[in-house]
Amino acid sequence: MNIFEASFLAAVLTATTPVVLAALGGLICQVAGVFNIALEGQLLWGAFTAVVFSHLTGSAWAGVVGAMIVTLVYAAVLSLASVTFRADPIVVAVGTNLLALGLTAFLMRQIFGSGGTYSSPDLAGLPTLAELGLDVPVLGSQSPLVLLAFVLVAVVGWWLRRTRSGLRLRGIGQHQAAAAALGLKVGGYRHGVVLAAGALCGLAGAQLALGNVTLFSEGMSAGRGWVAVVAVMLGGVLPWRVLLACLLFGVAEAVGFRLQGVGLPQQAADSAPYVITLFALILAGVAARRRPKEIS
Template identity: 75%
Template sequence: MNVLDPAFAASVLTATAPVVLAALGGLICSVSGVFNMALEGTLLWGAFVAVVASHLTGSAWWGVAAAVVAGVLYSAVLSVLTVTLRADAVVVAVGLNLLALGLTAFLMREILGVGGTYTSPDLRGLPTLAAALGRVPLLGPVLGPQSPLVPVAFALVVAAAWWLRRTRSGLRLRGAGQHPEAAASLGLRVAAYRHGAVMAAGALCGLAGAQLALGNVTLFSEGMSAGRGWVAVVAVMLGGVRPYRVAAACLLFGVAEALGFRLQGAGLPQQLADAAPYLITLVALVLAASAGRRRRAGGGVVIARKDRGGR
């Protein structure tokens, strides 16, 4: 089994792209001071709307646009309830995740007339980059099979890193999250920045859903987000407010998923192959939490030694 060939690298990028987009939304919310656990439901809702819009219009790009709008509107519920009404963000997010799971299953039967999985030869998926990059050495086999949203996802990581550190609005967003009282005393509208962050996360989750349903595959299946939104939440927990670290955590999931597919082809039971990405993500989270505790304990030892030396 060769995991160094271009086809494996291409499958890693395909698996990683939706998670990166959703995780960037979670990162922006985290920077603003909102812990967004509704990424799973928003991603699933975006995937459903993308397929329905593509089915009704015959255009995958209209599906992408509809998914972005749907993600923003769906996140508006979270924004109003948590930022304006100060409801518990965890409770609201869990409710939205469950709502998306049930609502997409119900509307799938009402609109598409099927249950379980919807696919059709008439359903338009996103085009690939094969025509533009297929003949380019090295890059062609890796990027050629991808939809345009895949390079966009990774370009957004770079853009987010630059924006958060180099622009006035990015610094103000960080101020709204880290020191909301001080930011408000300087005239910064903290609530407005947080509303904007949650809406941006909805748009990114809509893109993630469109990539998953119209880029990775061309179909919709009940619960097809399959925990990717939760993996994005874990990626934010691992990477903090640093976009490159968050993207690296998402890439770990992509490698695990692509490797799981390869191992399944080599005879590994499907259940183990499907569980491998989530198991590796969980192990990474546990190791990161353990390392964080050790660093904090080490800092406490250093402070204690300084105190003894001072006395």
């Protein structure tokens, strides 16, 4: 297996992109001091709404925009509960994850008239970059959202380091009381990042349902939102480190697909990315414990 083969690298990008987009949402929440584990449900909700809007309008781009808006509204549940009413964000996030799983299965039967998987020749998928005129190796076979995801990693990193609002957000996450004493609207910033994370998860869901494939299947997020949470835990508040953690998942998934071709059972191949991600998290935890503690 040649890991530098164009088709393998393309498979890595395809697998990585939804996770990167969701993880960027988790990262900006983490910077603001909000541990967001609602990414799984929001990603699934984004995939479902992208397919619904694409089905109703015949436009993949309407699916992308619709997924971002509707998932942002869905994220408002977490924002209002955890920021305004000070509910436990972990409990609320688990609830929204379970709600998304059940609600998408229910609405799928109401809208499409069947459960399981919805796929139709009339369902509009995202065009590739080659179809839009950017016919280059590896990237040419990808949707524009793949390129956008990597651009956003750089943009978020620049924003957090170089802009006033980014620096204020970091200050809120590091010391909420001091930030509030300086007159910063802590609640407003936190509402903003939780809603922005919802929009990013909607974008991730649109890529998953209309870019990676052109269909919706019940539970198709398949743990990618949880992998995004792990990527944030591994990468901290550094976007490039979060990207590397997501690429680890993408490489593992691409390898799993290749191994299926040589006879590895599908279940083993499908579990490989999650096993490797979990192993990386364990190693990171062990390494963190071995670092010498700072003397206060």
